[in-house]
Amino acid sequence: MIEIGEIREWYGHDVVDSKGRRIGTLESIYVDTATDQPSFATVMVGLPTRHRLAFVPVEEAVVGPGYLQVPYPKSQVKDAPSIETDGVLPAEDEAAVFGHYQLAYQQGTGGERRLARR
Template sequence: MFPAENLRDWRGENVVDPQGDKIGDLEAVYVDTVDDEPAFATVRVGFIGRHRLVFVPLAGATVSPKAIRVRYDKKLVGNAPGIDLDGELAAADEPAVFAHYGLPYQAGPTGARRLGRR
C-alpha cells in the first residue's frame, strides 16, 4: 500500500475500476485508526447538481499517471454507502460501508470509530 500522504496529492484525480471505466474523482482518504494506513477513499460521483461521495476500499488499488485504479466495479462503487459533499461519515454508519464490500468490520480500540479522514 502507498502512504496516505501520497494519496492526498491525488485529490481530484480520476478513480477507475478494473476495466478502466471512470467511477469519479478522488475526494478524500480515510485511514484505519488502528494502524493509520489508507483504508478507504471517498469518490465524487453523480451528475451536475446531484453529486455525492461514496466510499471505496483502497486495498489492492494501484496508481498510474492521472488515475487510481481500484479493485471494485463501477456499479458496485456507485451503489456504495455515501455522504453529502459537505457531510461526514457517522461512526454508526461505518459497518455498512465495510459490509457493502463484504469486508469484516470491527470497531477500533475501546469502541472507537474505525475510519478517520486525512
C-alpha cells in the same frame, strides 16, 4: 500498500474501476484508526447538480498516470454507502461501508471509530 503521503497527491484525479472505466473524482482518504494506513477513499459521483461521496477501499488500489484504479466494478462503487459532499460519515454507518465490500468490520476495543478522514 499506498502511503498516505503519496495518495494525497492524487486528490482531484480520476478514480477508475478494474476495467479502466471512470467512476468519479478522488475527494478524500479515510485511514484505519488502528494502523493509520489508508483504508477507504471517497469518490465524487452523481449528476452535475447532485453530487455525493461514495466510499471505496484503497488497499489494493493502483496509481497510474492521472488516475487511481480500484479493483471493484463501477456499479459496485456507485451503489456503495455515501455521504453528502459536505457530510461526515456517522460512526454507526461504518459497518455498512465495510459490509458493502464484504470486508470484516470491528470497532476499536473502546468502541472508537474505525475510520478517520485525513
